[in-house]
Amino acid sequence: MNNAIEIKGLTKTYPGFQLGPVDLTLPGGCIMGLVGENGAGKSTTIKLLLGMLRPDGGNALVLGQDPLRSGAPVREDLGVVLDEVGLPTCVTVRQTGKIMAGIFRHWEQETYDALARRLAIPADKPFGDMSRGNKMKMGIAVALSHGARLLLLDEATSGLDPVVRDDVTDLLLDFTRQEDHTVLLSSHIVSDMEKICDYIAFLHKGKLMLNEEKDRLLDEYGILRCTAEELDAIAPEAVLHRKDGHWGAEAIVRREAVPAGVPVGPVSIEELFIHMVKEDR
């Protein structure tokens, strides 16, 4: 399986912020969660992948093509949902379908209609009058209705209620049932990532701190709860981040560097993310 996304040494600088250098690879057929705080560089990374921004250094390949050089043709194969979706506020579901039929070469009207029904998007409501959840559903319905092979979703689940988020994650799982279908999903809601992602990439202050398979990440790290003295006895290189409190200490540790017999509990991606960010502060 070819890589859906290959990023090498990608940088982009703004006054007061620098993204990268970022090196990242997403194999085809997988779901990657791009996790990071607000302003970590997630949207900038996705915009660079879409050719909406020009990098200051490095390069990115999307489905084997440079998004800046290949331009519109490669975007036929991309399903994109941006933070604000971006559809005109006056259009309904039907009108959106007509617009997109004039934009995408392989627009699938039946798929779009079926998705609109499945997601219970109000048919006659103008986009601007819809709730954020329904707006996101519209964006996702469009993204899934033109034979895309790669979905790029920027904060597509943020601000949605748990039921809608569950609908969206189900759709993404359905999408990746086809072998060559890939998803890059950026969010700061880590619990969604944990459910569906194969890979997790952590961005923090523009730097890629981690890019690993989720299962390996969960195998590699654990959470240790003990007294401060017991934690002091562990080799410092085993401790990713520690938090001392009145009742004891808590630390994210590398399991293999912890002496045998020390009980290390499972860590969630969310805990790992929070500890890594706090460690850097």
Next chain:
Amino acid sequence: MKGLLLKDLYQLWKYCRTFLLIVVVFLGVSFVSPENLFFSLYPAMICGVLPMTLLSYDERTGWNQYSAALPCSRVQIVSAKYLLGLMIEVVVLAVSLTATAVASGSSGAAGSLLTLGAILWFVGLVTPSILMPVVLWLGTEKGRIVYMFMIALIAGAGAAVMRTKTLESIQSVSSVPFAAMALGATVVYGLSWLLSIRLYQKKEF
């Protein structure tokens, strides 16, 4: 391109109906008072800014970013706006000339209608020719100063026309310089389109 135009037409119908009302009112007045050119010219002037109004909506809704992520080239995005501007001007031109011809009856000679058409075409295209590259490159917020300047210019030109020009007064003048003006405006519109494409291709979102 077809999808981009359709999206603009939906927005035009939803948000710019007040423009249509103004056009109807002014054409109605020009029908009653065909001797005063201002009422015939004003619809062309204000309809010339409609593509900029649509750009403003695109910016506000985030469509300018979304469209950059869709399989539309920057050339198509810019061209759709210019093509729509032309389509609007053709419609305004046809309606205005028809209204003037009917209203003026036998006094509206073909030559004066041609001259009026050339003036309408000129005033309809000059504003977007200047404003479109500015708004596409800088956005509606930063392009607002130029926009305000153009609105003031339109109002000033309108007032001047209102005071001095009547349909009768242009009947006595040769149509040739006006035709040249219209042709010049078309060339400038074309150059503006090329400049806008160049600027928009460099734009980052």
